[in-house]
Amino acid sequence: MVVVDKTKLEALFSDIVQWRRYLHTYPELSFQEVHTPVFIAEKLESLGLEVKRNVGGRGVVATLRGEKPGPTIALRADFDALPIEEENEVSYQSQNPGVMHACGHDGHAAALLGVATVLAEKKQDINGAVVFLFQHAEEKPPGGAQEMIKDGCLDGVDAVFGAHVATDIPLGQVNVTSGPIMAAVDAFTIHVQGKGGHGARPHNTKDAVMAGTQLVTELQQIVSRRVDPMDTAVVTVGVFQAGTAFNVIADSAHIEGTVRTFNETTREQIEEEIRAIVKGVEHSTHVSCDVDYLNGYPPLVNPEYETKVLGEVAAGTLGEDAVISAPAALGGEDFAFYLQERPGQFFHVGARTEDENTQFPHHHPRFNFDEEALLNIGKLFMGLVERYLSK
Ligand SMILES: [Zn+2]
Numbered sequence: 377m378v379v380v381d382k383t384k385l386e387a388l389f390s391d392i393v394q395w396r397r398y399l400h401t402y403p404e405l406s407f408q409e410v411h412t413p414v415f416i417a418e419k420l421e422s423l424g425l426e427v428k429r430n431v432g433g434r435g436v437v438a439t440l441r442g443e444k445p446g447p448t449i450a451l452r453a454d455f456d457a458l459p460i461e462e463e464n465e466v467s468y469q470s471q472n473p474g475v476m477h478a479c480g481h482d483g484h485a486a487a488l489l490g491v492a493t494v495l496a497e498k499k500q501d502i503n504g505a506v507v508f509l510f511q512h513a514e515e516k517p518p519g520g521a522q523e524m525i526k527d528g529c530l531d532g533v534d535a536v537f538g539a540h541v542a543t544d545i546p547l548g549q550v551n552v553t554s555g556p557i558m559a560a561v562d563a564f565t566i567h568v569q570g571k572g573g574h575g576a577r578p579h580n581t582k583d584a585v586m587a588g589t590q591l592v593t594e595l596q597q598i599v600s601r602r603v604d605p606m607d608t609a610v611v612t613v614g615v616f617q618a619g620t621a622f623n624v625i626a627d628s629a630h631i632e633g634t635v636r637t638f639n640e641t642t643r644e645q646i647e648e649e650i651r652a653i654v655k656g657v658e659h660s661t662h663v664s665c666d667v668d669y670l671n672g673y674p675p676l677v678n679p680e681y682e683t684k685v686l687g688e689v690a691a692g693t694l695g696e697d698a699v700i701s702a703p704a705a706l707g708g709e710d711f712a713f714y715l716q717e718r719p720g721q722f723f724h725v726g727a728r729t730e731d732e733n734t735q736f737p738h739h740h741p742r743f744n745f746d747e748e749a750l751l752n753i754g755k756l757f758m759g760l761v762e763r764y765l766s767k
Pocket residue numbers: 478479515738739
């Protein structure tokens with residue numbers, strides 16, 4: 377029976393803050409993480425855990441085997457930064473120009489190191505095993521999660537949990553919500569190839585502007601006429617480039633857009649509809665088109681049972697008032713890939729206070745958060761371990 381003494385984690389708070397600030401000072405971009413995983417792996421090795429480096433490229437996986445048999449649960453922290461120039465004037469300001477931990481992944485890694493440190497001393501009380509997943513490249517599709525899964529990071533794992541600090545949630549609260557909570561984020565590009573010519577002789581051309589604008593308009597019919605109105609989806613065209621002069625019929629046009637969905641079937645449906653509309657416009661306007669559809673991350677869907685478990689753990693750990701339920705958002709998260717493979721839960725943990733420095737949105741050059749949130753993430757993870765690895 378694990379009885380996790382959460383005061384042990386509180387006693388580690390200054391270390392957790394120090395680790396977070398160290399990682400914050402030396403941020404590394406997605407798929408370019410070199411020093412961050414080494415820092416993490418060395419800390420985990422010093423705790424006597426089984427550590428695998430370079431999992432799926434740059435990830436680090438540590439396993440803590442309890443002395444008695446039982447299930448295995450995985451806890452995940454990401455550790456990559458963003459291409460943003462930091463504007464915070466803090467002692468731990470980024471020393472890597474143009475790179476910043478502006479999403480809180482530095483904190484996720486530090487909080488999980490704190491949990492590993494406390495649990496490493498509880499081996500004799502653990503019925504089962506805890507797998508610590510430190511993941512590279514969350515911010516950039518195709519993302520690190522898929523690579524780590526392919527490399528076996530979920531082998532033997534029964535359930536997987538991940539947390540994210542959130543500056544849109546007050547400190548002390550945690551978003552406990554089941555179902556689709558984050559959207560699938562896809563991107564598409566359409567190259568329209570017509571045949572340019574004189575503006576006064578349209579019958580000798582294939583007008584790429586006309587074909588392109590027809591495409592933009594018809595793409596808006598997908599959500600309004602094809603998708604079930606009870607479902608949520610967005611099709612946005614953000615780029616339309618064509619033409620060079622008032623009296624020249626454009627030879628080609630370039631279109632880019634994004635698709636956001638919560639439902640995997642709708643997501644596939646929309647891609648098919650885009651391709652069908654393109655075929656129709658090719659047929660009626662005589663241009664030819666190339667469609668490039670990039671699947672980003674799938675929708676993140678929290679299964680119901682684990683939401684219930686998390687809700688109980690959160691109420692028990694942080695108090696009944698801590699548990700909130702927030703509407704789904706259209707951001708993406710590659711934790712969705714873990715939840716396609718295993719049951720589990722992804723949750724947002726409040727990190728905002730009255731201090732205006734904790735109120736900037738994620739991915740902002742002044743993003744920062746109240747570090748107490750890291751203790752709350754740690755306590756929730758420990759509560760989940762307690763719940764799953766006790767008899
Ligand atoms: Zn982010």
